[in-house]
Amino acid sequence: xxxxxxxxxxxxxxxxxxxxxxxxxxxxxxxxxxxxxxxxxxxxxxxxxxxxxxxxxxxxxxxxxxxxxxxxxxxxxxxxxxxxxxxxxxxxxxxxxxxxxxxxxxxxxxxxxxxxxxxxxxxxxxxxxxxxxxxxxxxxxxxxxxxxxxxxxxxxxxxxxxxxxxxxxxxxxxxxxxxxxxxxxxxxxxxxxxxxxxxxxxxxxxxxxxxxxxxxxxxxxxxxxxxxxxxxxxxxxxxxxxxxxxxxxxxxxxxxxxxxxxxxxxxxxxxxxxxxxxxxxxxxxxxxxxxxxxxxxxxxxxxxxxxxxxxxxxxxxxxxxxxxxxxxxxxxxxxxxxxxxxxxxxxxxxxxxxxxxxxxxxxxxxxxxxxxxxxxxxxxxxxxxxx
Numbered sequence: 001x002x003x004x005x006x007x008x009x010x011x012x013x014x015x016x017x018x019x020x021x022x023x024x025x026x027x028x029x030x031x032x033x034x035x036x037x038x039x040x041x042x043x044x045x046x047x048x049x050x051x052x053x054x055x056x057x058x059x060x061x062x063x064x065x066x067x068x069x070x071x072x073x074x075x076x077x078x079x080x081x082x083x084x085x086x087x088x089x090x091x092x093x094x095x096x097x098x099x100x101x102x103x104x105x106x107x108x109x110x111x112x113x114x115x116x117x118x119x120x121x122x123x124x125x126x127x128x129x130x131x132x133x134x135x136x137x138x139x140x141x142x143x144x145x146x147x148x149x150x151x152x153x154x155x156x157x158x159x160x161x162x163x164x165x166x167x168x169x170x171x172x173x174x175x176x177x178x179x180x181x182x183x184x185x186x187x188x189x190x191x192x193x194x195x196x197x198x199x200x201x202x203x204x205x206x207x208x209x210x211x212x213x214x215x216x217x218x219x220x221x222x223x224x225x226x227x228x229x230x231x232x233x234x235x236x237x238x239x240x241x242x243x244x245x246x247x248x249x250x251x252x253x254x255x256x257x258x259x260x261x262x263x264x265x266x267x268x269x270x271x272x273x274x275x276x277x278x279x280x281x282x283x284x285x286x287x288x289x290x291x292x293x294x295x296x297x298x299x300x301x302x303x304x305x306x307x308x309x310x311x312x313x314x315x316x317x318x319x320x321x322x323x324x325x326x327x328x329x330x331x332x333x334x335x336x337x338x339x340x341x342x343x344x345x346x347x348x349x350x351x352x353x354x355x356x357x358x359x360x361x362x363x364x365x366x367x368x369x370x371x372x373x374x375x376x377x378x379x380x381x382x383x384x385x386x387x
Contacts, residue, residue, distance in 0.1 A: 003081065004091045008033045011090065020074075020097060022067030036064045038071075064095070072097055097202060121214040125199055128208055130155045130172055155211070159187060171196045175209040190217045233307040235285060236292035244306035244314055248361045251316060255354050263325035264352040266368040267291070267313040267332070268376060275343055287345055294335045298328055313347075325351045348375040 001014040013025040021036050064072045074095040081090040124135040132150045161169050171181035180197035192213045199210040231243040251262055269291055276284040295305040308314040329349040336345045350372030357367035
């Protein structure tokens, strides 16, 4: 038994509290309850002190901190001590320790059960054979799970995974060895964020696994959308300069390992300033998007088309040589020339090939840029963008 002042100071400390928490009365009385109270419990106590009436007498599940720093799982009965005029003069708290299995199965009459049933996501307990013995929560959006419907089911069946060495079953086996795991898992049409750890008795013996899963599908979509926007050009939808440079560096490293060549095209949209000046920037934007569409049309799924700068574009052609790069450049030029849209567009293209023209991103860009510049000076040339 413990009593607290309205300010959260410990005023009385019974022998039972001494055994439970490890502190003697002489070292804890007069101290803040924060010595034994997790931070998340503070708002609850403050709420009790601010209320009126005879509330707070139901048994609840809670955690406290032992003198040695460990967490204690408790069944707690609290009540507010009030003066003659109803003002809160303190809190009386009585508690006894529970092991996790007992805690989750007891207190059915308390708000805890209602809370557990409404927790978003799913919580489950397994035995040492990974059979689900209990589960709570409002379920996962990918399926409707009725209360108790998973009891007796193997967690491998529930999560749709049979390989004991793969996620998420490997993490359950690790939990039986005392390891806590936190990971994401593709389940049905959803992405789950799962935390699995050991379920221990009050003596510390591992009895099974405790798992918690939250559906983070919407969050992942938002994150992926943000990543996409950060690495793509908003006007054309092509990769932006950052994505282009990262990919070029990766391809150089890959080519070093595989001893295979790849090619880089640098493209400059001719007369963009003239289009902007004569027809306006909306026409210029349409011209940029037209070029981007043609580039995508003539790129393989393994290639990368990017907007390198204002009117500058680039294509990384994976596992390509000079001849293949020239063919792609010519197809882009012919496609633009054959378009019926106005104004008619043309591009100047320069080619760099790994390793002939360089073994670093900077060397490849320099080689392609020089050829593009020569082509820009003499637009009558055709089929010589690599020379």
